[in-house]
Amino acid sequence: MTVREALREAEGRLTRADVPGAALDAALLLEGLLGLPRLGLFARQGEALDAETLSAYRKWVSRRALREPLQYILGEAAFMGRVFVCRPGVLIPRSDSEAMCARAAGVAARGARVLDLCCGTGCLGLGLKLERPDARVTLSDISPAACALARENARRLDAEAEVVQGDFFAPVAGRVFDLILSNPPYIPADALPGLQPEVGFEPPQALDGGADGLSFYRRLAAEAAAFLSPGGVLLAETGDGQAEDAAQLFGSPFSPPAVRPDLSGNPRFLEIRRAD
Numbered sequence: 001m002t003v004r005e006a007l008r009e010a011e012g013r014l015t016r017a018d019v020p021g022a023a024l025d026a027a028l029l030l031e032g033l034l035g036l037p038r039l040g041l042f043a044r045q046g047e048a049l050d051a052e053t054l055s056a057y058r059k060w061v062s063r064r065a066l067r068e069p070l071q072y073i074l075g076e077a078a079f080m081g082r083v084f085v086c087r088p089g090v091l092i093p094r095s096d097s098e099a100m101c102a103r104a105a106g107v108a109a110r111g112a113r114v115l116d117l118c119c120g121t122g123c124l125g126l127g128l129k130l131e132r133p134d135a136r137v138t139l140s141d142i143s144p145a146a147c148a149l150a151r152e153n154a155r156r157l158d159a160e161a162e163v164v165q166g167d168f169f170a171p172v173a174g175r176v177f178d179l180i181l182s183n184p185p186y187i188p189a190d191a192l193p194g195l196q197p198e199v200g201f202e203p204p205q206a207l208d209g210g211a212d213g214l215s216f217y218r219r220l221a222a223e224a225a226a227f228l229s230p231g232g233v234l235l236a237e238t239g240d241g242q243a244e245d246a247a248q249l250f251g252s253p254f255s256p257p258a259v260r261p262d263l264s265g266n267p268r269f270l271e272i273r274r275a276d
């Protein structure tokens with residue numbers, strides 16, 4: 001079977017499974033399997049695929065047809081122009097979070113002590129470190145699988161960072177940071193089953209923000225000031241329609257939160273300064 005025929009077969013299969021962007025995913029899976037760069041198949045449409053490759057490709061396409069996220073099948077996701085290793089058990093980095101990471105790189109003072117709280121793959125803290133090598137970055141997550149993956153990403157990307165494991169601020173008790181970044185779980189618990197099927201493959205622990213989705217925001221509002229230096233900044237991602245309600249939770253010693261957009265223009269994160 002040629003590359004062209006295999007792509008057409010895969011596209012048909014993914015279309016029947018209602019996979020959004022079926023043609024693109026068919027191409028991304030085959031490029032990933034063959035280790036080719038994006039559009040690397042363009043000049044190879046007429047080439048034959050050997051039986052082993054075709055069988056491996058069909059297995060990947062079957063997984064995608066069951067709505068497993070592309071990034072788990074490929075084992076990687078792009079974020080801030082870098083490639084992060086991805087694995088089931090840890091939330092996949094999303095482009096929704098890139099504007100916040102870019103903002104962090106802009107607001108961090110020289111040599112800033114930075115905490116990425118609920119780090120998952122480490123994409124926010126490591127993305128920042130790669131833009132701002134002077135930052136001193138700590139990554140923290142309750143999930144041992146996330147911590148292991150964050151360490152692996154730090155090593156592969158050659159981004160120096162400390163990784164600590166434990167519940168929320170517990171692993172950094174007694175320390176202060178100049179900048180805290182967080183993409184905490186924020187999906188309202190009863191909204192989880194209604195999300196696109198791909199999200200069902202991700203760890204609920206990374207998504208479930210309690211009844212109204214704001215439980216981690218209440219914890220941030222109560223606890224974050226103790227871990228911020230005076231004038232320090234907290235950047236925290238919010239879900240659709242949540243930014244204003246989340247902002248209301250932050251009173252003194254914080255100055256009123258600013259709501260900032262993601263790259264699609266949707267309100268996506270809060271920027272909050274410890275005012276004293």
Ligand code: GLN
Nearest residue numbers: 183184185186187206207
């Ligand atoms: N942005 C993710 C989603 O929409 C949620 C991530 C989170 O809960 N922090 O699936």
